[in-house]
Amino acid sequence: MVVRLALIIEEEEKSDKKVQALQDAQREYKDLASRFKSMTSGPKQLRGYKEKFLKTVEAYAEPSFEKAEGRFLEEPEKLPKIMAWYFNDLNAVKLGMANLMPKKWKIFKTYTDIYHRMMHDWLVKHIDNPELSPPHMLSIIDWSEKYYAKMTKLGWDQKDLQPHVIDAREIELIREYRQLIVKSVDEWMDRMFAADRKSFIERKPDTLDNNEHGYFRTKTLGDMWRMLKEQTAVAGESGRADVAEGVFDAMFRALKSRQNMWQKMVDDESMKFKQPSADQEGMQVFQDWLIAIANDQIACIDDNEDAGQLGYITRFQQDLEPLVTPKYMAHAATELISLRDGFVDLGTHCITTFVSLIFKVDFRSTVADFFTSKWYNEYAMKRITTTFDDYIGDYSKVLHHSLLDILIEELADELLVHYLSSVRNKGVKFRRSDPFTEKFKGDVLTAFEFFQNLNTRADLANLVTVDFAIIKQKWRVVDKMVRLLEADKPGVVVVYEDFKREYWDLQMNWVEAVLRSRDDFDRGMLSGVKAKAGEVYVERGPETIMSKVK
Numbered sequence: 001m002v003v004r005l006a007l008i009i010e011e012e013e014k015s016d017k018k019v020q021a022l023q024d025a026q027r028e029y030k031d032l033a034s035r036f037k038s039m040t041s042g043p044k045q046l047r048g049y050k051e052k053f054l055k056t057v058e059a060y061a062e063p064s065f066e067k068a069e070g071r072f073l074e075e076p077e078k079l080p081k082i083m084a085w086y087f088n089d090l091n092a093v094k095l096g097m098a099n100l101m102p103k104k105w106k107i108f109k110t111y112t113d114i115y116h117r118m119m120h121d122w123l124v125k126h127i128d129n130p131e132l133s134p135p136h137m138l139s140i141i142d143w144s145e146k147y148y149a150k151m152t153k154l155g156w157d158q159k160d161l162q163p164h165v166i167d168a169r170e171i172e173l174i175r176e177y178r179q180l181i182v183k184s185v186d187e188w189m190d191r192m193f194a195a196d197r198k199s200f201i202e203r204k205p206d207t208l209d210n211n212e213h214g215y216f217r218t219k220t221l222g223d224m225w226r227m228l229k230e231q232t233a234v235a236g237e238s239g240r241a242d243v244a245e246g247v248f249d250a251m252f253r254a255l256k257s258r259q260n261m262w263q264k265m266v267d268d269e270s271m272k273f274k275q276p277s278a279d280q281e282g283m284q285v286f287q288d289w290l291i292a293i294a295n296d297q298i299a300c301i302d303d304n305e306d307a308g309q310l311g312y313i314t315r316f317q318q319d320l321e322p323l324v325t326p327k328y329m330a331h332a333a334t335e336l337i338s339l340r341d342g343f344v345d346l347g348t349h350c351i352t353t354f355v356s357l358i359f360k361v362d363f364r365s366t367v368a369d370f371f372t373s374k375w376y377n378e379y380a381m382k383r384i385t386t387t388f389d390d391y392i393g394d395y396s397k398v399l400h401h402s403l404l405d406i407l408i409e410e411l412a413d414e415l416l417v418h419y420l421s422s423v424r425n426k427g428v429k430f431r432r433s434d435p436f437t438e439k440f441k442g443d444v445l446t447a448f449e450f451f452q453n454l455n456t457r458a459d460l461a462n463l464v465t466v467d468f469a470i471i472k473q474k475w476r477v478v479d480k481m482v483r484l485l486e487a488d489k490p491g492v493v494v495v496y497e498d499f500k501r502e503y504w505d506l507q508m509n510w511v512e513a514v515l516r517s518r519d520d521f522d523r524g525m526l527s528g529v530k531a532k533a534g535e536v537y538v539e540r541g542p543e544t545i546m547s548k549v550k
Contacts, residue, residue, distance in 0.1 A: 057114050061089070065122050072126075076139035080146055087150050090115060094154060112154075116161050119147070123166050127173065134184070134234050137177040141170060141238075178243045181235055182250040188227045189254045192220045193261060200265060203285040208292045211299075216292035216398045221299065224258075225312045232319045244323035252335045259342040262293060263349055270353050274360045283361060290350045291399050297347030298400045301340050313340060351403055355410040359418055362387055370422035371517070376434065381443040384415065385450035393459065401463045408464065412451055412471045413545065419443070420481060420549045423513050430485050431519040440482050444475060474545050477503065484514050493528045497536055504538040505547040 064085050071082045093111045101107040123140055126132060144166050148158050158164075166173070196218060199207040209217045228251055235247040273283050302311045310318075317336055321329060359367065366380050388411055396404055422428070430436050452468045454460060480502070483495045492515065500506050511529060515521055 054110065054114065057111060058118065061086075061115060061118055064089075065118060068122075072136070072139070076133075076136040079139045079143050083143075083147075086115060086119065087154065090154055112151075112156060112161070116151075116165070120163055120165050120167075127166060127169065132180070134177055134180040135237075137173060137180060138234075138238055140166065141173050141177060144170060174238070174240060174243060177238060178235070178246040181231055181243075181247045184234075185228070185231050185247070185250050185254055188231075189224070189258060192224050192227075193258060196220055197261075197265060200289055201269065203282050203289065205285075208288060210398070211295075214397055215295045215400055216288055217295055217299070218289075218292050221296045221312075225316070228316065229319060232316075232323070236319075236323045241323065241325045241328065244320075245325070245328045248320055248324065248328075248332060252332075252339065255339055256342060259339075259346050263346055266290065266293065266350060266353055270357060273357055276364070280361060283357065287354055287357065288398075290354045291395060291403075294347040294350035294354075294403050295400050297343040297350075298402060300343045302400075302402070313343070347403060348406060351406050351410055355407070355414050358387070358391065358411075359414055363418070367418050367422060368425055370419060370425060371428040371430070371436075372425055373427065376436075376439055379446075381446040385446060388450065392454070396460055396463055404460075404463055405466050408451070408454060408466045409471070412447075413474065413548075415447065416475055416477070416545060417548045420477070420510070423481075423510070423517050428517050429519055430517050437482055437486055440478060444478055447475065448472060477545055481514060484511070485518060489520065489522075489525055492525055493532045496529045497532055500533065500536050501538055503544045503546040504540055505544055507546065507550055508533060510546075510549050 068082045068085075072079055075082075090108075090112060094108050097111075098108045123143070126136065127140060147165055148161075151158075151161060199219075207219070209219050211217050231247065231251075232244075235244040238244070269286060272278055273280060273286065300312045301314075303309070303314050313336065317332075320332060324332060363384060366383060369375055369378065369380060391411075392404075392408070395407070399407065448468075448471075451466070451471050454464050454466065455468065457464075480495075480499045484492065484499070487495045496511060499511075508530070512526060515526055515529065518525075
């Protein structure tokens with residue numbers, strides 16, 4: 001039927017050519033045409049059957065493209081299967097029509113040109129869609145190569161098919177595909193942190209979770225790492241290292257940014273409680289959040305190989321390695337180390353902030369009385385260690401065991417720093433007749449008793465592994481301070497020199513404050529110490545506790 005129709009159209013096409021020639025002649029040679037009436041006999045209008053026939057080819061293919069549209073949007077990875085009809089149609093023309101149709105029509109070439117143009121327009125329409133998802137973009141990128149392979153089987157070279165089916169935009173599309181994933185990562189991270197920020201600032205009840213061990217955790221950490229794993233898989237589906245590497249660079253940036261934003265937010269919120277006139281309502285919930293954020297950081301880096309549990313960052317690294325080049329892996333290794341350090345730093349910062357709040361809020365008045373006249377008759381150090389005991393009891397079951405050791409070490413260090421710094425308290429004056437030496441000794445023994453007993457407490461069994469010897473060694477500096485206070489005037493310079501040689505970062509401002517607190521202070525005493533400071537050379541080494549005492 002189609003062949004018979006084609007033969008009719010061929011004859012009509014001949015007639016159309018005569019009509020076209022007549023019309024052209026009439027326009028150009030009106031006088032001559034009027035003399036030859038015979039030229040005006042026959043059909044007077046162009047039928048255009050061939051053009052109409054070719055339009056039906058396009059009309060026939062349009063419903064198939066429309067049907068493919070819906071299937072492609074639902075299952076982009078099945079594009080080759082979805083487009084099977086396309087090649088079946090062309091193959092049918094090649095085998096069933098090419099030898100029967102008028103040869104000058106070049107029907108197979110004609111069909112192919114029409115179909116190819118429609119395929120081009122269909123693909124470019126999707127490419128130019130700003131809402132195109134990464135899976136759909138990847139499917140189109142992969143389809144270009146498969147398309148030309150199938151057309152080659154039908155007998156066509158790529159140069160015969162114009163324009164290029166996706167306008168030779170593979171490189172651009174790969175870049176856009178990578179950017180789509182990066183955009184998705186950034187948007188996810190922004191939304192998650194916005195949710196965290198809202199929950200953190202509002203500090204409403206039930207905004208924290210407990211993991212299987214009972215540790216406090218934020219609610220979005222697991223979701224964040226699941227999202228990163230999903231986007232890693234999307235990048236991997238491209239089969240291109242350059243795509244994956246660009247995505248991982250974005251992930252590294254996003255994770256570091258999240259660390260920095262958490263630290264800034266912790267600092268900003270903690271300042272609200274540290275002001276002398278601050279409202280302390282909600283401080284306990286804030287402290288719970290500090291513990292949860294710190295626990296999150298440990299979850300990122302904690303590998304327990306014996307239990308078969310790996311931290312999030314190790315699992316992330318395992319997903320990353322197969323998708324990148326060895327050269328990039330060297331760069332990624334550095335980034336991963338930086339991230340691990342960042343998680344450790346943020347976790348430690350949260351514990352440090354937790355401890356600083358205890359001293360700023362719970363011990364504000366207690367610390368202010370150290371070394372004053374009240375100090376001799378009160379048991380301030382005992383009150384402090386009792387409060388420490390309450391905090392450790394409350395948080396030991398909800399704080400990761402590795403952070404519990406850090407908490408205890410920070411409590412010991414912060415107490416020591418505040419104790420030494422209290423020499424600047426208003427009204428401090430050490431008189432030769434006062435029993436300050438015995439009082440110092442009593443305070444130190446009280447602190448030692450508390451910290452030493454932590455390792456033997458039944459409720460902290462297998463949780464605390466702090467080395468008390470390290471704490472004891474740090475607190476030896478109190479003895480150095482006492483020697484500066486009790487030495488006779490000529491011996492002060494010798495005591496200072498010994499102090500300085502052991503603690504290279506001993507601050508002169510603090511030494512001066514200690515000397516001025518003596519009831520027998522005179523400027524000659526200070527001048528001698530400063531002269532000796534100019535003579536003594538000490539090598540710089542690791543920071544000691546005295547670097548924190550100003």
